[in-house]
Amino acid sequence: MSTQSTAAPADDTLLAVEGLSVDFETPRGTIHALRDIDLTVPKGKVLGIVGESGCGKSTLAYSLIGLLAENARVASGAIRMGDHDLARLAPSAWRDLRGTRIAMIFQDPMTALNPVTTIGQQMLDIQYRDRIGRNAKRARAIEFLEQVQIPDAASKLAAYPHQLSGGMRQRVCIAMALLTQPDLLIADEPTTALDATLEMQIVALLRDLQRKFGCSVVFVSHHLGTVAELCDDVAVMYAGEVVERGTARALFHDPQHPYTQALLDCDPARIKVATRTLPTIPGTLPDLRQPPAGCAFRARCPRSWGRCERDHPPLYPGAAGQRVRCHLSDPAEDAA
């Protein structure tokens, strides 16, 4: 199963994903959406999860907060947080964790807020556990709206979500997530629905608040620029697997996996000279009902050879301290 050591998480680890596999049952067969994921989220750090549509990054994020769809099933592995295994938590136990130790910011701030209730009421409701008076809760709501730099916060409590702009709504969602003072904040593409200049504003805000509150953040995005801006560690996913993980500096400066390299090459922000022919990654994702036997990226990889078809690569240690799921990083290949 897992090629990683499954020793008890060290003290600076908030959450450890160990050999997690998640399947979706569909009428057309079982989709193996996540396969053997190993990750750690250190305390007080930001972990970025990068990948393209269908790579499983949102499935991973939702499994960390127990919000997987009904047809999902944890096939194997564990998600350890303290004494809990989040992969096999009973619904009642989840209710004690969600909104206290783990909170989430969703992609679309319009559908994440209740359209028929005021911002103020929603921010009071989320404090239902706290045994403080209504006025104290109201004061906290205003305090957190100010933390996310909403001007004239007190007057915004009476507003309905549709009266705020997209950027403001996402700030309200961030304020509500932080109100519960979670240990872990999961942000699933929180800036995708926003304009470019707002996107950077929200990323800068998340960075400042993360430092202030000291919580850990799992930041899911397909936008490499925001991930480089915000994250300490990065995991790159492809077809339901982590293909490379390490520090942000290692991955952006010295990517080892051919998929990470191709993904970085495709980012038009990195292409300095104007060109009329942009790089692409030819081919399509493998069918996750029957994941390929060898390397999942093999069919699209410019450097694949015979071994990639036979052996499924484990996570080898990479040049800049990262972990790489590619036979090119196998020390034995160099020796041969």
Place this chain on the structure above:
Amino acid sequence: MSLLEVTDLRIRYARQGRVRAALRREPHDFEAVSGVSFRIDAGQTLGLVGESGSGKSTIARTLIGLKKPASGSIRFDGQEISAASRRDWARLRRQMSMMWQDPVGSLSPRLTVGSLVTEPLRIHGMTGDRAEAERLLGLVGLPAEYISRYPHQLSGGQARRVGVARALALDPKLLIADEPTAGLDMSVQGEVLNLLNEVQKRTGVAVLVITHNLNLVRHVTDRMAIMYLGRFVEEGPTDRIFDHSHHPYTAALLSANPEPDPDARGARVTLSGEVPSPVNRPSGCDFHPRCPWSRPECGKTVPDWVPEGDRGHRCMFPL
């Protein structure tokens, strides 16, 4: 002579709550596009860049006759079209086509790819037979067996290719592409942009690309215009604007899509505040409440358009 020449275009929309506005003696409409001028030559590509609400899609809808301008002139192929009749439009729409923003949503789920790509031909009284469908799919690099597929069987990139094929079916002189890469993965974005470049080289069609993504504009356009609150703030040859932008808003947009490098953190022009509403414009320069370099004068006078050779900007204190 340019293929398309737009002069001092103004477009107005009715406001919500018109009764209340009338009682308060407030204007019942607002200007979404305020005095925009530009031109596109045959075979050239212009990028129209701006954030939500900047008026860029409104310009596209007006160019294609879905919205009447309040004033200004639009000359297409030597003919004034800002007040064209319905009958004129039936002919004009053969020469201008549109690639819609939502690639799957703009394709009828009940038609096959083959009948989707030949639909424009049938509407204009031409025969859209199988050979023609195959030719169009070939033009956008889709294999002929896709003729019998339905939109839900396509990936995002393939649906985008069908959109390009539909837009090219009538051999137009101008192609308007509204956010051609929105919602696509990075590796597929390049595919669609390469296709647009290739099609343009082969057919000589002029292209207007509407987008909020500056990095996309850099690789496909000859000239670019940056919009803020219904006005151009900067316009000129794409490479020169990327070399050195004069308007602070352009500079902010440029640094909002940075090269992914963890060592370059924070070295950006980060704006505060949000885009104001065109219903309630700020005094003076539209951008001054968010501009990191604004001076007291910026709140008082509306800056004029400053032409500088083959480019221009709207800033009193250019960078």
